[in-house]
Amino acid sequence: MSGAGIDRRAFLALGGAAFAAPFLPRVALAQLQTGTPLYGISAFGDLKYGPDFTHFDYANPDAPKGGRFNFSVPNWGYNQSVLTFNTLNSFVPRGDAPPRMELCFDSLMAGSLDEPDSAYGLLAETITIADDRNSFTFKLRPQARFHDGSKLTAEDVAYSFNLFKEKGHPSLVLPLSEMTEAVAEDEATFRIAFNGNQSSRTIFSVIAMPIVSKAFYEENPFDASQLKPPLGSGPYKVGRVNAGQTIEYDRVEDYWGRDLPVMRGLFHFDTIRIEFYRDRNAAFEAFKKGDIQFRQEFTARTWATGYDFPAITDGRVVKREFPSELSPSMQAWALNQRREKFADPRTRQAIGMCFDFEWTNRNLFYDAYARSNSVFEKSEFRAESAPSEVELALLEPFRSDIPEKAFGEAVVAPISDGSGRDRRLLREARRLLMEAGWQADGRVLRNAAGQPLTVEYLIQDEVFIRSGSPFVENMRQIGIDASIRQVDSAQYQARQLDFDFDMVGMAASFGATPTRDSLANFFHSRSADLPGTRNYPGTKSPALDALIERAGKAETRDGLVVTLKVMDRILRARHDWIPNWHAPNHRAAYWDMFGFKDPKPDYGFPVEALWWYDEEKAKSIGRA
Numbered sequence: 001m002s003g004a005g006i007d008r009r010a011f012l013a014l015g016g017a018a019f020a021a022p023f024l025p026r027v028a029l030a031q032l033q034t035g036t037p038l039y040g041i042s043a044f045g046d047l048k049y050g051p052d053f054t055h056f057d058y059a060n061p062d063a064p065k066g067g068r069f070n071f072s073v074p075n076w077g078y079n080q081s082v083l084t085f086n087t088l089n090s091f092v093p094r095g096d097a098p099p100r101m102e103l104c105f106d107s108l109m110a111g112s113l114d115e116p117d118s119a120y121g122l123l124a125e126t127i128t129i130a131d132d133r134n135s136f137t138f139k140l141r142p143q144a145r146f147h148d149g150s151k152l153t154a155e156d157v158a159y160s161f162n163l164f165k166e167k168g169h170p171s172l173v174l175p176l177s178e179m180t181e182a183v184a185e186d187e188a189t190f191r192i193a194f195n196g197n198q199s200s201r202t203i204f205s206v207i208a209m210p211i212v213s214k215a216f217y218e219e220n221p222f223d224a225s226q227l228k229p230p231l232g233s234g235p236y237k238v239g240r241v242n243a244g245q246t247i248e249y250d251r252v253e254d255y256w257g258r259d260l261p262v263m264r265g266l267f268h269f270d271t272i273r274i275e276f277y278r279d280r281n282a283a284f285e286a287f288k289k290g291d292i293q294f295r296q297e298f299t300a301r302t303w304a305t306g307y308d309f310p311a312i313t314d315g316r317v318v319k320r321e322f323p324s325e326l327s328p329s330m331q332a333w334a335l336n337q338r339r340e341k342f343a344d345p346r347t348r349q350a351i352g353m354c355f356d357f358e359w360t361n362r363n364l365f366y367d368a369y370a371r372s373n374s375v376f377e378k379s380e381f382r383a384e385s386a387p388s389e390v391e392l393a394l395l396e397p398f399r400s401d402i403p404e405k406a407f408g409e410a411v412v413a414p415i416s417d418g419s420g421r422d423r424r425l426l427r428e429a430r431r432l433l434m435e436a437g438w439q440a441d442g443r444v445l446r447n448a449a450g451q452p453l454t455v456e457y458l459i460q461d462e463v464f465i466r467s468g469s470p471f472v473e474n475m476r477q478i479g480i481d482a483s484i485r486q487v488d489s490a491q492y493q494a495r496q497l498d499f500d501f502d503m504v505g506m507a508a509s510f511g512a513t514p515t516r517d518s519l520a521n522f523f524h525s526r527s528a529d530l531p532g533t534r535n536y537p538g539t540k541s542p543a544l545d546a547l548i549e550r551a552g553k554a555e556t557r558d559g560l561v562v563t564l565k566v567m568d569r570i571l572r573a574r575h576d577w578i579p580n581w582h583a584p585n586h587r588a589a590y591w592d593m594f595g596f597k598d599p600k601p602d603y604g605f606p607v608e609a610l611w612w613y614d615e616e617k618a619k620s621i622g623r624a
Contacts, residue, residue, distance in 0.1 A: 037126035037139060041109075043117035043201050043513050044557040049261075056112050058601040058610065059265025065251070067613020069269040069594075072283055072295035073099040074586075075509075078169045079224070079532070083278050083460065083489035084244045087224045091210065093169050093532040095224025096493055098247045098274060100608070103267075104147075104232030105210035108138055108157065108190075110262055113601035116326070116512035119207055120262055123152065123233075124190075127207070135181075135193035136203055142188060145256040146213055146233045154184030159214035161192060161206070167222055170532040175205035175517035177526075199516035199552025235267040248273045268612035278489065280463050287589070290623065294590040294607060299463055300365035303587050311591070316621040318592050321585040326602045328379035328514065328564075330522075331372055331507040332577040333457075334536035338499055338528075341453060345403065346436040348575040350429040351455065351503075354474035357413065357581065359420035364467055365581070372579035373412045374568050375522075376510065381564035383410040383572065394550075394566045398543035403573040411572035413579070420470055421477065430478040438479075445479035454481040458501040460492035497532050504536055505580075512603050514564065516552025523571065524548050537576045544570060593618035 040047045055061050073082050076099035078090040087095035090102065109119040109127065121127070124138035144152040161182035164172040178198040183191055192206065216231040229238035235255050239248035249272040257263050275292065277283035284302060286292045288309045297303045311317040335342040335351060342348055357371045374382040386409050387395060395407055405411055416422040438445040438453055445453045455475060457468055468484050475482035487495070495501055510518050520527055525540040527533035547567045554560040571577065586605060595614040596607075618624040 034129045034131045034133065037128050039126060040118060040120040041127060041203075042115075042119075043204060044560075047118050047120075048115050049112065049118075049120065054261050055264040056114065056262060056266075056601075058114055058597055059262075060595075060597055060612070061265040063265065063268050063595060063612040064615070065268050065612075066270050067268075067593075067615070067618075068271040068273060069608055069611070069613070070273040070275065070291065070293050071608065072287065072292055073274055074296040074298075075099075077102075078171055079493070081489050081493060082274075082276065084276050085247070086244065086490070087226055088229055088238060088241070089222065089224060089226045091164065091169050091172060091212075092167065092222065092224050094494075094497065096490060098276075100236075100249060100272065100274065101230075101238075102210060102234075103236040103249055103272070103608075104230070104234045104238060105212065106144070106152075106233045106257065107208050107210060109207040111208075112262070113604035113606075116603060117204070119204060122257065122260070122262070123157070123211060124207075130193075132196075133200070134196050134198075135191055137185070137189060137191045140188045140190060141257075143256050144233065146231050147237050147252060148231060150213075150215065151187075152211065152213075152233050153187045154190040155187070156214045157190040157211050158182045158184045159217075160209065160211045163212070163217065163222060164209065170527070170530055171521060172209060173530075174520055174527065174533070175202055175209075175515075178202065179206075199549070200555070201513070201515045201552060202517060204513075205515050205517045235263070236272065239271065244276060246273065246275050266609050269608065272608050280461060290591055293593065294588070294611075297587040297589060300368035303368065304366040307589060312589075316592055316623075317589055319589045321587055322600050322605065323602075324378060324583070324585055325509070325512070325604060326379075327512045328374075328376035328381050328510045329508070329582060330375045330377060330510070330577070330579070331505075331582055332375065332579040333503055333505050334577055335455075335503050336499060336501055336536065337538040337540075337576075339502065341447070341451075342502075344436040345573075345575045346432040347438070347453075348578070350432040350436070350478075351475060351480070352575060352578040353414060353425050353429040353432075354478065354480075355413075355471045355578065355580065356416045356418070356420050356422060356425075356474065358416045358418040360467060360470060361581065362418060363420070369581035369583055371413060372582045373410070373572065374579065375571050375577055376514075376564060376568050377579065377582050378584070380561050381514075381568060383565045383568040385409060387566070387569060388562075390562050391566050391569070394547070394563065395569070398546070398570075401541060401543045402570050406569045406573035410569055411575075421474060426474060426478050433478065433480075440479060443479055444481060452481050453479070454502070455483070456502040457482070457484045458492065458495060458504050459484060459486050460489050462486055464505065496536070499531070499536065499538065501536075506534065506536060508534065513557075513560070514551070516548055519548045519551060519567075523567070523576075539571075539574075539576045541570070541574070591623060592621055593623050 039051045079097050080099045081096040085096045085098040087097050090097040106123050108124045110122040111119050123144050125141050126139045128137040165176040178194045180195050181193040213231040236249040239250035241247050251270050287295050307319050335348050361369050376382050472482040522534045523539050523544050525545050527535040528538045528540050551563040594611045596611040
């Protein structure tokens with residue numbers, strides 16, 4: 001897969017604090033009183049933390065500062081890559097940026113990792129909601145500073161949002177599409193306004209966005225060619241850089257926000273180091289030697305058979321599973337419907353039937369995974385069985401636009417006989433292809449114009465050759481000219497950005513409370529032709545567009561749940577994505593030289609923010 005992207009909530013939760021300011025009873029965002037400064041907001045329900053709290057429950061203010069943390073990054077977002085990097089600007093569409101550049105920037109507000117849908121002030125002391133709920137005014141903290149000591153003002157905030165709307169990565173552009181104004185009313189007061197078509201939860205995407213320096217980008221181009229460290233204000237700043245190979249982030253000792261309640265007890269390491277390996281085996285060898293100190297394992301075979309080296313045996317390295325987050329996740333293949341050959345859902349369904357999960361899981365994955373069927377796997381948004389009356393009421397107005405299968409039992413992948421080449425399923429797949437208009441020409445299927453049905457599976461890591469080859473071979477068995485093409489990271493990023501592929505894989509998380517903007521990035525018609533979005537299949541559906549808008553306006557969690565279940569039914573019936581597999585836990589291994597609090601929070605696992613260097617442990621294993 002292409003790696004799990006950091007969603008807006010993950011960015012939001014990396015920092016932030018509540019502040020003792022005028023506040024109201026803790027109620028849902030749609031019910032909050034307007035015209036009054038608020039210290040925190042919640043999409044649904046209560047905030048966990050009041051204005052007088054000292055730190056998040058999962059943080060540890062008593063943990064020591066210091067040490068170096070060199071880790072393999074398990075997730076990333078924007079234009080970031082874990083294979084190489086050629087720019088330090090994470091917030092533009094093109095280029096390959098290193099993960100965790102977001103640690104160098106603060107946002108207006110920040111969330112907690114033990115709540116699903118809340119936000120507290122970080123750069124902003126308070127947020128005030130206008131009577132029409134279309135504009136929001138933020139009072140900035142007077143102590144907010146950039147790393148060079150210059151004051152961070154409302155001018156920087158306004159400049160950031162206007163810049164992102166014009167030139168930013170699609171993850172930034174989409175939430176700002178309905179923005180009409182971003183202005184500094186004075187040095188400490190910022191106001192953002194929307195046209196009324198935004199979701200009620202669009203503001204949660206906006207307040208999580210990084211705030212950049214106006215002065216810096218007026219002197220330096222905002223593009224993908226920049227290897228000059230940008231001026232930030234966050235808990236870390238760029239340290240040593242070896243382009244394409246290594247980046248270090250140094251903790252800012254005089255960070256202006258270090259004593260804010262939500263920052264207390266987080267970000268303990270003096271240096272966070274990321275090394276880039278184009279080959280997974282090389283990265284694993286680096287971990288075994290101790291050059292890398294923490295990694296999450298995404299290859300089942302390695303987890304089952306590879307962790308038998310001396311440091312594991314003598315206890316210097318710990319192998320452990322941590323619970324997954326309580327958030328919907330998606331791992332799937334996308335067939336590019338911008339190419340006419342994949343326009344018919346029967347073609348997409350037939351291709352999906354060529355993947356034998358049962359054989360793959362037993363023979364390649366050591367039975368480590370469960371089959372995925374939903375785009376909202378592991379969550380309450382996953383459609384089950386037949387639709388309820390409420391779901392049917394939402395489906396009915398779109399009957400002419402959606403497959404009839406959406407009105408029945410939730411579509412699930414067929415279970416194979418586990419042989420690796422289930423003849424029954426392959427015969428059914430070929431029948432569907434013939435029904436979709438493909439004609440047999442010897443062993444090859446062609447359309448009416450005589451063009452063969454070809455599928456090129458684009459990958460950037462050879463690990464996917466192992467799991468993809470049986471899939472490709474089954475496609476060949478039924479007349480599809482299928483192949484795997486591995487390209488380097490830069491080419492992969494460019495082709496993915498421009499939707500120049502037949503089939504690609506992806507893994508992502510939507511956060512515990514998906515916003516309209518995060519859903520639109522994957523499933524809305526307007527993102528289908530916007531380079532850099534995650535709408536890899538090119539999904540265009542008036543029904544899905546309307547449901548995304550409905551989800552964005554949901555005023556209760558129950559309303560959001562039923563809307564997303566209906567979306568899931570439609571997406572599964574359309575066969576826009578081919579869900580493949582998921583694991584119930586984080587499989588992690590680390591050199592036993594760190595401290596951390598158990599259990600981990602339910603809505604995130606940013607080890608680099610939560611853990612700390614334990615000098616005594618490091619000495620005991622000879623790593624001090």
